[in-house]
Amino acid sequence: MDFNLSDEQRMLVDGAQRYIRERYSLDAKRAAAKTEEGFSREHWEKFAELGWLAMGIPEDCGGMGGSPVDIALLMEQLGAGLVAEPVLDTAILAGTLLAQASGSQRAIDLLGDIAAGEKIVVLAHMERAGRSEYDTPVSARAKRSGEGWQLSGIKHRVWHGASADCLLITVRLGETNEIGVLAVDRNAPGVDLTVYEMLDGTHAADIRFDAVELDSSALILRGPAVDDALAVAFDHTVLAMTSSAIGSMDAVMAMTGEYLKTRVQYGQPLAKFQALQHRMSEMFVETDQARSIVYRALAALESGDAQERATAVSSAKSLVARACRFVTGHGIQLHGAIGTTEEYAVGHHYRAMLMYDYRFGDATYHLERSAGLLPRIA
Amino acid sequence: MNLKYGKEDEAFREEVRAFLRDKLPHDVARRTKTGMHPPNEDDRRWWNRVLFEKGWSAPLWPKEYGGPGWTHLQAHIFEYECRMAGAPELRWQGLRLIGPVLYTFGTPEQKARYLPAILKGDEMWAQGFSEPGAGSDLASLKTSAVLDGDHYVINGQKLWTTEGHYSEQGFFLVRTDNTGKSQRGISMIVFPMDTPGVTVRQIPMINGEGSTCEVFLDNVRVPRENLIGAVNAGWDQAKFLLSNERTSSAEIYKAFSDLARIRHIAEHELKNGRPIIQDPVFARKLAELEIDVNALEWSVLRVLCEAPSNYPIAANASVLKVRGSELQQRLTELAVEALGQRSLRMYRRDEAYAPPAVNPLWPDYTPGVATDLLYLRACTIFGGAKEVQKNIIAKLAFGL
Ligand SMILES: Cc1cc2nc3c(=O)[nH]c(=O)nc-3n(C[C@H](O)[C@H](O)[C@H](O)COP(=O)(O)OP(=O)(O)OC[C@H]3O[C@@H](n4cnc5c(N)ncnc54)[C@H](O)[C@@H]3O)c2cc1C
Numbered sequence: 001m002d003f004n005l006s007d008e009q010r011m012l013v014d015g016a017q018r019y020i021r022e023r024y025s026l027d028a029k030r031a032a033a034k035t036e037e038g039f040s041r042e043h044w045e046k047f048a049e050l051g052w053l054a055m056g057i058p059e060d061c062g063g064m065g066g067s068p069v070d071i072a073l074l075m076e077q078l079g080a081g082l083v084a085e086p087v088l089d090t091a092i093l094a095g096t097l098l099a100q101a102s103g104s105q106r107a108i109d110l111l112g113d114i115a116a117g118e119k120i121v122v123l124a125h126m127e128r129a130g131r132s133e134y135d136t137p138v139s140a141r142a143k144r145s146g147e148g149w150q151l152s153g154i155k156h157r158v159w160h161g162a163s164a165d166c167l168l169i170t171v172r173l174g175e176t177n178e179i180g181v182l183a184v185d186r187n188a189p190g191v192d193l194t195v196y197e198m199l200d201g202t203h204a205a206d207i208r209f210d211a212v213e214l215d216s217s218a219l220i221l222r223g224p225a226v227d228d229a230l231a232v233a234f235d236h237t238v239l240a241m242t243s244s245a246i247g248s249m250d251a252v253m254a255m256t257g258e259y260l261k262t263r264v265q266y267g268q269p270l271a272k273f274q275a276l277q278h279r280m281s282e283m284f285v286e287t288d289q290a291r292s293i294v295y296r297a298l299a300a301l302e303s304g305d306a307q308e309r310a311t312a313v314s315s316a317k318s319l320v321a322r323a324c325r326f327v328t329g330h331g332i333q334l335h336g337a338i339g340t341t342e343e344y345a346v347g348h349h350y351r352a353m354l355m356y357d358y359r360f361g362d363a364t365y366h367l368e369r370s371a372g373l374l375p376r377i378a
Numbered sequence: 379m380n381l382k383y384g385k386e387d388e389a390f391r392e393e394v395r396a397f398l399r400d401k402l403p404h405d406v407a408r409r410t411k412t413g414m415h416p417p418n419e420d421d422r423r424w425w426n427r428v429l430f431e432k433g434w435s436a437p438l439w440p441k442e443y444g445g446p447g448w449t450h451l452q453a454h455i456f457e458y459e460c461r462m463a464g465a466p467e468l469r470w471q472g473l474r475l476i477g478p479v480l481y482t483f484g485t486p487e488q489k490a491r492y493l494p495a496i497l498k499g500d501e502m503w504a505q506g507f508s509e510p511g512a513g514s515d516l517a518s519l520k521t522s523a524v525l526d527g528d529h530y531v532i533n534g535q536k537l538w539t540t541e542g543h544y545s546e547q548g549f550f551l552v553r554t555d556n557t558g559k560s561q562r563g564i565s566m567i568v569f570p571m572d573t574p575g576v577t578v579r580q581i582p583m584i585n586g587e588g589s590t591c592e593v594f595l596d597n598v599r600v601p602r603e604n605l606i607g608a609v610n611a612g613w614d615q616a617k618f619l620l621s622n623e624r625t626s627s628a629e630i631y632k633a634f635s636d637l638a639r640i641r642h643i644a645e646h647e648l649k650n651g652r653p654i655i656q657d658p659v660f661a662r663k664l665a666e667l668e669i670d671v672n673a674l675e676w677s678v679l680r681v682l683c684e685a686p687s688n689y690p691i692a693a694n695a696s697v698l699k700v701r702g703s704e705l706q707q708r709l710t711e712l713a714v715e716a717l718g719q720r721s722l723r724m725y726r727r728d729e730a731y732a733p734p735a736v737n738p739l740w741p742d743y744t745p746g747v748a749t750d751l752l753y754l755r756a757c758t759i760f761g762g763a764k765e766v767q768k769n770i771i772a773k774l775a776f777g778l
Contacts, residue, residue, distance in 0.1 A: 129651070131718045132719065196724075266515045266518075329707075336514070336759050337537070337538050337756065340753075341581055341584065342581075342584060350755065351584070354721075354748070358721065364715075368659075
């Protein structure tokens with residue numbers, strides 16, 4: 001085993017750190033969060049130039065074919081910087097899903113567009129009755145219409161839905177009821193969006209599809225392959241998101257440690273109080289264990305075994321969700337009142353933690369999944 | 379020992395319930411239950427007035443100053459019923475903090491000037507204690523008040539002044555002596571928030587609202603008679619004021635209404651096709667919290683009824699603050715957990731207060747659940763941070 005970074009990985013990490021330090025201040029992020037999209041297109045273009053959006057996309061589709069470890073390293077830095085652009089939703093989630101639809105020319109084209117930063121593509125999967133992406137029952141329908149399909153239904157909480165050029169929609173197909181994934185132009189007639197803001201400033205949408213007419217190429221995946229493809233895509237996304245949570249925890253520890261050295265109360269820096277020293281140590285223990293469980297999951301991902309992958313990814317999510325709650329929560333507590341302001345980064349990390357905890361299954365869900373207690377639903 | 383409410387207490391509870399059924403409109407209760415911070419100010423002022431007209435706006439004030447003459451237990455029943463019905467929580471700065479200081483230490487003129495307006499809800503108060511350099515270590519405060527003829531001239535900055543932007547009056551701790559021990563040179567003074575030289579700026583908080591403010595005091599001239607009690611006795615008054623806070627820091631009424639909210643959400647949200655309340659993992663978490671809330675309520679009752687204790691009563695009061703604030707955070711966390719991913723939506727107050735549109739994707743119990751959780755990150759910090767409370771317990775209970 002060797003935990004050292006390769007030269008390329010070192011460059012990736014250094015580059016991301018530099019970008020965030022020099023161009024991604026909290027002020028800039030807050031300004032972007034107030035815009036109509038909740039993020040900045042300027043950064044998005046830069047991310048494409050830097051190759052970040054191509055990282056998880058296969059080389060023969062115009063991507064860089066990076067490994068899960070490469071993606072984890074990048075996401076850790078983006079988490080530390082509270083990056084708001086849809087890297088996770090487009091480059092990781094949609095990218096991984098599309099990469100499994102290799103028989104579809106449409107999917108291949110979309111992958112190239114994502115890698116080049118030319119299109120934002122997001123998954124529209126959640127519905128009213130589902131608690132998480134993993135277990136939402138799909139009831140949106142596409143029935144045969146000539147050579148193509150006619151789509152109707154409602155999708156709930158589509159992250160970056162209004163910014164997307166293309167939506168990947170899970171549906172029930174025709175009479176057979178088998179599950180399928182359709183690629184739909186967001187501006188197609190019959191697509192109607194209601195947009196709202198999420199806790200971290202991201203914009204999401206509920207989307208109604210009213211008899212949307214699609215040609216046959218829209219269907220990029222169908223049948224039992226869809227369940228497997230979704231599970232793979234979700235697991236990769238969870239692990240990427242988990243890596244960004246690690247970055248968040250590291251950032252919170254660093255800023256809290258610094259703050260304790262400068263804030264004076266009772267005639268001395270807060271850092272002198274042993275109660276607070278121990279709290280910092282506990283945060284360190286949690287973060288250290290969180291990093292380790294991510295490594296374990298990365299190893300499992302490379303094993304190629306689906307069961308091992310699912311168990312390890314879920315273990316990571318349940319442990320890191322707990323650890324991240326502890327670290328970001330105490331990050332606020334140790335800052336005192338200043339930590340509860342909008343202006344201060346620690347509260348933004350806390351909100352990012354909530355997003356992490358409740359997207360793609362909460363800690364309880366993943367604990368049960370890692371224990372093999374869940375029936376498979378899709 | 380007699381560990382039961384008396385017959386007259388139960389009759390009193392019925393009377394309060396009937397009053398609430400009669401006087402508290404559904405839309406006010408609905409807005410209150412969203413848990414936005416700060417709560418709807420118009421609702422609060424209006425409700426304060428309604429309670430005043432009934433003689434109920436200051437449950438614990440002595441009768442001669444306009445209190446209803448209730449026992450502590452009756453006041454407890456009253457607060458509980460109000461909160462469960464969704465009545466707006468009245469502004470505590472005037473009613474619970476400065477009011478008792480005024481009727482205990484104030485001059486007859488001060489009592490006549492300020493108390494009626496607090497009771498009626500005509501004037502709201504802001505608490506100006508904390509400063510940029512004086513948080514947990516309040517005694518290090520620097521805002522100065524220097525006598526110039528018949529006026530104090532006040533200079534300095536206050537921070538985290540809750541709801542300072544729509545308060546008519548403020549009570550402040552200021553430094554009137556720089557020479558001796560830092561606690562001994564502090565005085566308490568009151569003045570209107572629109573006095574020339576006072577600038578109030580809202581601070582956007584983690585929940586997306588500006589509930590606290592910074593207050594800049596630049597050569598603010600305040601008549602000498604606005605000083606409360608003796609010069610340099612402000613620290614004792616502040617301690618008196620905080621000791622009146624004893625049981626309210628437990629937030630026990632909010633805890634009970636939070637439990638009801640969690641239960642309501644969990645009865646309606648589905649997991650694998652069944653209400654999440656039927657999920658054993660969730661049900662256990664809820665039961666555990668219910669047990670903790672019940673224990674806390676009995677701790678409150680013990681303090682209210684001055685139950686004997688082997689430890690100084692102030693140590694028990696700090697227990698209420700430590701456990702109460704921890705519980706508030708755990709309760710809002712479980713509410714978010716019950717609601718799941720839908721809780722991640724950020725509701726602004728106009729959205730949260732708007733009459734519920736019928737949209738099955740966003741049930742009426744959704745707005746404010748996450749806002750409450752975010753805001754309450756502060757509850758283990760304000761009113762004496764948790765770590766400092768623990769220091770107090772160690773000292774008072776064990777002499778450490
Ligand atoms: C939402 C909100 C509303 C508020 N409203 C008001 C108001 O209306 N009026 C008002 O005057 N003030 C108000 N405050 C201020 C509040 O009283 C202070 O925030 C509080 O006293 C803590 O001070 P601080 O924030 O400066 O934290 P600090 O004192 O800087 O403390 C930071 C951290 O260090 C810890 N710490 C400090 N000293 C010790 C020690 N000796 N041992 C161990 N740990 C220690 C604290 O527990 C905390 O975790 C409000 C604060 C908030 C967040």
